[in-house]
Amino acid sequence: MTTDRTPDRSRRSERSRQAILAATRELIAESGYAKVSIEAIAARAGVGKQTIYRWWSSKGAVIFDSFLALSESADGAGIELPDTGDLAADLKLVLRATAAEFADPEFERPIRALNSALIHDPELAARYRETLARPVDEAKKARLRSAQKSGQLDPAADLDLVSEMLYAPLFQRWLLRTGPLTDEYADALVDNTLRAFRP
Amino acid sequence: MTTDRTPDRSRRSERSRQAILAATRELIAESGYAKVSIEAIAARAGVGKQTIYRWWSSKGAVIFDSFLALSESADGAGIELPDTGDLAADLKLVLRATAAEFADPEFERPIRALNSALIHDPELAARYRETLARPVDEAKKARLRSAQKSGQLDPAADLDLVSEMLYAPLFQRWLLRTGPLTDEYADALVDNTLRAFRP
Numbered sequence: 001m002t003t004d005r006t007p008d009r010s011r012r013s014e015r016s017r018q019a020i021l022a023a024t025r026e027l028i029a030e031s032g033y034a035k036v037s038i039e040a041i042a043a044r045a046g047v048g049k050q051t052i053y054r055w056w057s058s059k060g061a062v063i064f065d066s067f068l069a070l071s072e073s074a075d076g077a078g079i080e081l082p083d084t085g086d087l088a089a090d091l092k093l094v095l096r097a098t099a100a101e102f103a104d105p106e107f108e109r110p111i112r113a114l115n116s117a118l119i120h121d122p123e124l125a126a127r128y129r130e131t132l133a134r135p136v137d138e139a140k141k142a143r144l145r146s147a148q149k150s151g152q153l154d155p156a157a158d159l160d161l162v163s164e165m166l167y168a169p170l171f172q173r174w175l176l177r178t179g180p181l182t183d184e185y186a187d188a189l190v191d192n193t194l195r196a197f198r199p
Numbered sequence: 200m201t202t203d204r205t206p207d208r209s210r211r212s213e214r215s216r217q218a219i220l221a222a223t224r225e226l227i228a229e230s231g232y233a234k235v236s237i238e239a240i241a242a243r244a245g246v247g248k249q250t251i252y253r254w255w256s257s258k259g260a261v262i263f264d265s266f267l268a269l270s271e272s273a274d275g276a277g278i279e280l281p282d283t284g285d286l287a288a289d290l291k292l293v294l295r296a297t298a299a300e301f302a303d304p305e306f307e308r309p310i311r312a313l314n315s316a317l318i319h320d321p322e323l324a325a326r327y328r329e330t331l332a333r334p335v336d337e338a339k340k341a342r343l344r345s346a347q348k349s350g351q352l353d354p355a356a357d358l359d360l361v362s363e364m365l366y367a368p369l370f371q372r373w374l375l376r377t378g379p380l381t382d383e384y385a386d387a388l389v390d391n392t393l394r395a396f397r398p
Binding site: 034112115119122126128158165168169171175176177185189192193195196197 | 231232233259311314315317318319321324325327328332357359360363364366367368370371372374375376377378384387388391392394395396
């Protein structure tokens with residue numbers, strides 16, 4: 001988009017950028033966050049380390065953008081939770097799917113890498129909230145608002161709190177490996193959270 | 200304790216070990232997990248890198264033991280939650296204190312460092328559960344069991360689930376910096392979790 005670049009240079013630049021992001025995702029999937037280095041990413045992408053540092057300030061920043069690129073290439077039209085009219089059934093479906101995703105080794109490494117980067121970097125964490133977490137949070141709250149309208153959830157409930165009580169235990173169990181992520185566990189989270197916020 | 204060491208060597212060894220653990224805690228407090236290296240720990244402790252690698256396999260392992268040493272030097276007699284007979288009041292006290300601790304910058308860096316090490320290392324995570332998390336979990340569950348006996352909590356409630364619904368939202372909010380850690384938030388977690396598990 002800048003005027004001081006010829007179309008060719010710009011295209012080459014974009015190719016390098018995509019190669020770096022793809023190399024980052026591959027390396028994380030192969031060996032996990034701790035073992036991925038800027039050097040390894042540069043070697044895999046076939047670029048110099050300086051090329052990476054021109055665009056990103058840290059390993060965490062490259063990792064973050066490698067995730068962002070994935071979510072951009074997916075359908076950007078917005079996320080929606082199922083709404084069959086039965087809140088408990090819909091949430092159980094979503095939480096069971098989330099539990100299964102967490103248990104999937106393919107998903108495991110990249111998402112641990114992302115979380116590790118977020119823990120130490122408040123700036124990345126803010127970008128994460130804005131660009132990746134917010135659309136998902138909004139989708140969850142839209143479903144909860146619909147349930148408030150249909151009388152299945154306390155109309156005065158704090159929807160951030162409801163959403164955290166539903167999802168945070170699952171997240172913590174997975175992150176710290178403190179218990180099994182089963183369908184039964186997902187169902188129990190839904191049943192008990194909804195009991196707390198009955199109209 | 201080994202027979203092939205003279206008392207002097209053994210004392211020197213223990214001094215080095217303690218110096219390494221203290222240096223690790225200092226460095227984490229000063230600059231956070233990402234910037235702490237085995238080299239920096241060795242330099243601060245006045246030992247060679249090999250001395251560290253003789254006892255620990257990774258940075259995460261040293262960090263973990265630097266925490267464990269702290270908890271060992273504290274009173275090992277066991278942790279107990281307050282039990283005034285009023286479950287909601289006791290839990291609010293504990294959750295408010297937990298929220299305040301999370302918000303304390305002194306606590307912030309070391310505990311982020313520990314969590315980052317745990318995310319990527321299932322073996323450390325298992326040691327964490329056994330040696331650091333379990334005594335705290337047991338104390339929480341003992342308080343909940345006492346409430347079951349006095350009729351303040353559903354006697355059939357899964358106490359792991361109750362404990363996770365109480366604490367995981369606080370942990371996640373702090374870890375991902377997704378919201379303020381206030382007394383009001385701590386109280387809302389207690390009130391809503393107890394509503395879900397009313398007898």
